[in-house]
Amino acid sequence: MMGFVLRRLLQMIPTILAVVLIIFFIFSVVPGSFLTSLMSEGRNMTNADVLAQMNAQFGLDDPIPVRLWNYVSGLLQFDLGISYRTREPVTSVLAPRLWPSIQLAIAAMTFAAAVGIPLGFMAALRPGSLFDSLTMVTAVSGLSVPEFWLGLLLMYVFALQLGWLPSFGYQENSLRHLILPAVALGVSPMALLARTTRAGVLDVMNADFVRTARAKGVSEPRLVRAHITRNVLVLVLTTMGLQIGSLMGQAIVIEKLFSWPGIGSLLVDSVSVRDIPVVQGAVLVIVLWFLVINMLVDIAYALIDPRIKVA
Amino acid sequence: MNHGQRHDANPDPILSVRDLRVQIGRKGPQILHGVSLDILPGETYGLVGESGSGKSVTGLSIMGLLKRPLNVSTGTIHYQDQNLLKLGPRARRRLRGDLIAMIFQEPMTALNPVASIGTQIAEMFVIHRGMDWTTARQRAVEALDSVQVPSPEERARAYPHQLSGGMRQRVMIAIALACRPDLLIADEPTTALDVTVQAGVLKLIDELCRAEGTAVLLVSHDLGVIANMCQRVGVMDRGRLIEEQDTAALFANPLHPYTRGLLAARPRLGSRVEGGRKRLTELDEIVPQGARGHDSPTLVTPREVRARATGAPA
Numbered sequence: 179m180m181g182f183v184l185r186r187l188l189q190m191i192p193t194i195l196a197v198v199l200i201i202f203f204i205f206s207v208v209p210g211s212f213l214t215s216l217m218s219e220g221r222n223m224t225n226a227d228v229l230a231q232m233n234a235q236f237g238l239d240d241p242i243p244v245r246l247w248n249y250v251s252g253l254l255q256f257d258l259g260i261s262y263r264t265r266e267p268v269t270s271v272l273a274p275r276l277w278p279s280i281q282l283a284i285a286a287m288t289f290a291a292a293v294g295i296p297l298g299f300m301a302a303l304r305p306g307s308l309f310d311s312l313t314m315v316t317a318v319s320g321l322s323v324p325e326f327w328l329g330l331l332l333m334y335v336f337a338l339q340l341g342w343l344p345s346f347g348y349q350e351n352s353l354r355h356l357i358l359p360a361v362a363l364g365v366s367p368m369a370l371l372a373r374t375t376r377a378g379v380l381d382v383m384n385a386d387f388v389r390t391a392r393a394k395g396v397s398e399p400r401l402v403r404a405h406i407t408r409n410v411l412v413l414v415l416t417t418m419g420l421q422i423g424s425l426m427g428q429a430i431v432i433e434k435l436f437s438w439p440g441i442g443s444l445l446v447d448s449v450s451v452r453d454i455p456v457v458q459g460a461v462l463v464i465v466l467w468f469l470v471i472n473m474l475v476d477i478a479y480a481l482i483d484p485r486i487k488v489a
Numbered sequence: 490m491n492h493g494q495r496h497d498a499n500p501d502p503i504l505s506v507r508d509l510r511v512q513i514g515r516k517g518p519q520i521l522h523g524v525s526l527d528i529l530p531g532e533t534y535g536l537v538g539e540s541g542s543g544k545s546v547t548g549l550s551i552m553g554l555l556k557r558p559l560n561v562s563t564g565t566i567h568y569q570d571q572n573l574l575k576l577g578p579r580a581r582r583r584l585r586g587d588l589i590a591m592i593f594q595e596p597m598t599a600l601n602p603v604a605s606i607g608t609q610i611a612e613m614f615v616i617h618r619g620m621d622w623t624t625a626r627q628r629a630v631e632a633l634d635s636v637q638v639p640s641p642e643e644r645a646r647a648y649p650h651q652l653s654g655g656m657r658q659r660v661m662i663a664i665a666l667a668c669r670p671d672l673l674i675a676d677e678p679t680t681a682l683d684v685t686v687q688a689g690v691l692k693l694i695d696e697l698c699r700a701e702g703t704a705v706l707l708v709s710h711d712l713g714v715i716a717n718m719c720q721r722v723g724v725m726d727r728g729r730l731i732e733e734q735d736t737a738a739l740f741a742n743p744l745h746p747y748t749r750g751l752l753a754a755r756p757r758l759g760s761r762v763e764g765g766r767k768r769l770t771e772l773d774e775i776v777p778q779g780a781r782g783h784d785s786p787t788l789v790t791p792r793e794v795r796a797r798a799t800g801a802p803a
Contacts, residue, residue, distance in 0.1 A: 385598065386595055386598040387598065387600055387601040389554060389593070389599075390593065390600065390661070390664075391601070392554055392585070393552055393554060393586060393593075394585070394586040394613055394616065395585040395586035395613075395616055395617060396582075396586075396616060397582060397616075400616075404604075404612075408603045408604075409603055412603070482603065483602070483603055484602075484603060484605075484648040484650070485602060485603075485650050
């Protein structure tokens with residue numbers, strides 16, 4: 179098992195390297211820089227000496243290969259550079275944003291799994307019933323509704339009208355602040371999970387081994403519990419893993435909407451002022467999250483399905 | 490491998506199917522048009538016929554495992570003086586696996602891929618004998634040993650994908666015979682297996698069932714298997730049991746034209762050398778006109794057959 183984790187960690191390196199190269203070159207060719215964005219804010223930066231001095235200070239006057247070399251060799255020492263805006267190391271800009279983002283992703287996924295999987299199960303056990311139809315209509319709606327609109331709606335109903343929950347903001351260890359953004363973010367993975375679970379259960383119910391179990395005299399509750407659930411879980415886990423992995427990236431809009439101090443809102447703010455080192459760092463965090471979650475999913479596979487070996 | 494005529498001593502059938510009709514939905518077409526058969530204690534009864542003739546549906550009806558929209562419309566299935574079709578789902582389930590067991594054609598997919606072999610066998614003892622899992626798992630190892638699986642302790646911990654098709658079918662047999670049922674329904678148990686392991690699996694079913702006095706309803710399209718295993722044979726054609734005889738009699742003197750066609754359609758070793766290049770016999774040409782239409786044949790008497798063959802009125 180340790181060997182497997184180690185190998186998977188090593189396999190991440192080429193992916194991370196590719197991501198670093200891509201974002202580095204994209205931000206080297208996009209028009210606009212931190213300095214021009216400062217000027218657009220009306221500050222007087224026309225002094226050529228000041229411009230040259232700042233360019234030199236951030237190393238922006240070096241040729242691209244040199245800058246790339248500096249960036250990558252810095253990465254190897256976990257140095258993500260200096261934020262143009264705050265002049266702090268990027269790592270210390272990112273660090274306080276990490277936990278709120280992880281919290282939000284986990285809370286959204288917990289909501290999605292806790293609601294979506296049972297819904298899908300119940301729908302599949304009564305295919306064609308009213309409950310089934312209603313669940314699937316809800317699922318399709320959940321997938322189609324734009325997140326920001328749903329977020330606004332939740333804010334309006336639960337914060338403004340009912341006053342049950344705070345409309346936005348973040349407080350450490352405050353579940354009340356977490357609920358609305360987590361639900362807004364979790365609805366689309368919830369809908370997808372409900373659909374996947376339903377399809378998975380229906381698929382497994384038709385499998386030969388379910389007929390065998392019936393021929394053995396297994397009762398229906400035990401059939402669902404002991405024979406169907408674990409086989410469906412293998413299918414559901416794939417969807418769950420992909421979803422939770424991409425949730426941090428998807429959270430950008432929701433974090434901005436709910437003023438959630440996570441990686442996503444940091445990314446938006448940094449892009450608008452061309453704080454390139456922070457943008458690169460934030461993207462890197464989102465990619466790493468995806469890779470780590472995928473590794474955990476692979477380990478979970480091996481625990482659930484004996485056909486998958488972890489060497 | 491033939492059991493001989495040991496059922497003669499006990500003529501009371503263990504399972505008695507009468508006028509069993511199965512149809513699709515409530516008003517859909519009929520799949521079984523009134524099948525009646527008796528299975529005597531300890532005998533091996535063969536059910537042959539083309540694919541789609543209703544062999545498997547008969548087996549599944551007895552088990553109560555028909556999948557919607559298939560359903561039994563009329564008829565009775567008597568087992569130990571109770572009509573199975575009148576039993577509630579709970580009572581029916583208790584019988585399944587315990588007193589009437591079934592093994593299927595596809596050993597590759599018939600076992601739960603995420604449960605160990607031992608657990609899947611042990612489940613029988615837990616459900617029907619109320620054992621705790623530890624005892625049940627020990628019994629599962631013994632059951633594996635009885636179906637001649639080598640190193641049973643190790644195999645009990647293995648998962649289905651780690652076993653070959655023949656081994657998996659042996660596991661299925663161990664599951665089916667775990668509770669020493671009165672009747673085993675074997676639906677094409679060796680069709681999906683390699684020819685080299687077919688004989689071994691059949692021999693195992695034969696030996697174990699003979700030792701326990703378990704009756705077998707062997708569903709097969711393989712007449713060679715039927716000839717070796719069964720005392721009596723029923724021939725099915727499009728949802729009807731059209732002929733029923735002792736095995737030896739059936740092969741020596743098939744009464745129904747369809748049965749003769751079925752026997753003739755069987756490829757025989759060396760037949761090409763003896764008779765030169767011949768076309769395979771097609772059943773369509775053999776079966777009389779009426780049989781393909783609406784008034785399909787019921788059981789025919791030898792007189793009728795002779796009459797049809799000579800063209801004289803019956």
